[in-house]
Amino acid sequence: MSALENLGNLQTFVHVADTRSFVETGRLLGVSASAAGKTVSRLEQALGVRLFHRSTRSITLTAEGERFLLRCRRILDELDAGRTELAQQAAAPCGVLRLGLPLVGDLSLPILSAFMAAYPGIRLELDFDDRLVDVIEEGFDAVLRVGEPTDSRLSARRLGVFPRYLVAAPAYLAARGTPQTPRDLLQHDCLHYRFPSSGKLEPWPLPREPDAPALELPVAMVSNTIEARMAFALDGRGIAYIPEHSARQALADGRLVRVLAEQVHACGTFHLLWPSGRHVLPKLRVLIDFISARLTGVSC
Numbered sequence: 001m002s003a004l005e006n007l008g009n010l011q012t013f014v015h016v017a018d019t020r021s022f023v024e025t026g027r028l029l030g031v032s033a034s035a036a037g038k039t040v041s042r043l044e045q046a047l048g049v050r051l052f053h054r055s056t057r058s059i060t061l062t063a064e065g066e067r068f069l070l071r072c073r074r075i076l077d078e079l080d081a082g083r084t085e086l087a088q089q090a091a092a093p094c095g096v097l098r099l100g101l102p103l104v105g106d107l108s109l110p111i112l113s114a115f116m117a118a119y120p121g122i123r124l125e126l127d128f129d130d131r132l133v134d135v136i137e138e139g140f141d142a143v144l145r146v147g148e149p150t151d152s153r154l155s156a157r158r159l160g161v162f163p164r165y166l167v168a169a170p171a172y173l174a175a176r177g178t179p180q181t182p183r184d185l186l187q188h189d190c191l192h193y194r195f196p197s198s199g200k201l202e203p204w205p206l207p208r209e210p211d212a213p214a215l216e217l218p219v220a221m222v223s224n225t226i227e228a229r230m231a232f233a234l235d236g237r238g239i240a241y242i243p244e245h246s247a248r249q250a251l252a253d254g255r256l257v258r259v260l261a262e263q264v265h266a267c268g269t270f271h272l273l274w275p276s277g278r279h280v281l282p283k284l285r286v287l288i289d290f291i292s293a294r295l296t297g298v299s300c
Contacts, residue, residue: 007079010072012039013051017069020059093282094121100135100143101128108144111294115287122283135273141284142274144291151273157288159270159295163244166204166259167251172236179239179259182206182215189220189238191229204241205266243268270295 015025015036022033022040029036044051051065061069101108116124127140135143135154144159172189179185185206193202201222206215220238223229229240234250239259250256272288274280280288 007076009039009043010075012036013043014069014072014076016040016052016059017061017065022059092121093119093286095281095283096123096125097283097287098125098127098139098141099287100138100140100145101126102144102146108291111291114294115290118290119283119286122286136275140274141281142272142287145271145273146268148269148271153276154273155276157272157292159272159292161267161269164205164266164268165242165244165247165251165261166239166264167233167242167247167256168239168259169234169236169255170257172233172238173257173259175236182208182260182263185217185239185260186215188218190217191232191238191240192217192219192222193226193229193241194222194224196224202241205264206260207263 012025012029015028016022019025019028022036025036026033040051047068049064049068050062051068053060053062099112112124112126116122135151176188177184179188185204190204194200195202201219203214204217208214221229221232223232226242226246230242230246230250232238233240233242234255244251247256251258272291274284274288
């Protein structure tokens with residue numbers, strides 16, 4: 001017997017206990033009095049106890065039936081409360097939403113601030129970390145990540161793309177010269193990013209001839225954050241490879257300029273990841289749709 005059938009039997013039992021009538025119970029449930037009586041009989045057989053005293057003129061609960069009725073009411077009340085709670089969440093998503101984000105938040109934070117205003121019933125818990133977190137084991141509802149997803153346990157939504165540039169401060173280029181070709185970078189201070197997960201330096205997307213080896217760029221500084229490379233680039237310490245959204249304001253006001261703009265063409269991708277195989281709760285569904293609507297369509 002399925003769980004739904006069991007619940008149906010309990011509901012029939014409670015109706016009979018309330019009405020003291022198989023006929024009235026059948027009318028309420030849209031079945032015959034005989035069907036209501038058979039349901040109670042099956043329940044009694046499964047439990048191994050008699051729930052009702054039956055006579056031609058009345059139906060009354062046994063002592064066992066009285067005790068069982070109290071538990072059935074609690075079970076059905078909890079079921080109704082659960083249905084109400086889910087319906088309310090669907091109408092107005094609420095609850096705590098734990099989200100993992102890259103350390104750089106200049107693109108995501110304005111979107112999440114707008115999300116907070118749009119859904120005041122959802123409390124955001126934001127965890128900023130560039131390491132490869134275990135979404136399931138560490139209890140995240142979702143993570144926003146750059147790059148292609150590799151964990152088969154996760155569902156993913158590709159949100160959009162973003163350009164990446166080589167940038168430097170005008171004062172640095174005035175002092176050291178402006179690179180005209182990728183090979184010119186060998187004479188410059190290069191500010192690098194190290195992947196926390198692998199410990200490797202991020203390669204720069206420099207064009208090269210087929211079968212030609214990659215340039216071994218100088219390493220003036222290594223960091224695992226965009227903010228550090230941006231700060232050093234702004235101070236004229238070298239050339240950095242930076243996402244456009246992080247350098248946008250500095251490029252607009254002239255504190256940074258692009259380097260090898262005609263030769264370096266690179267894009268990154270945003271993905272939102274969450275545990276697969278689970279029902280997507282309303283609070284997560286609205287987040288996915290909200291972020292997608294604001295990042296999808298970004299050109300590179």
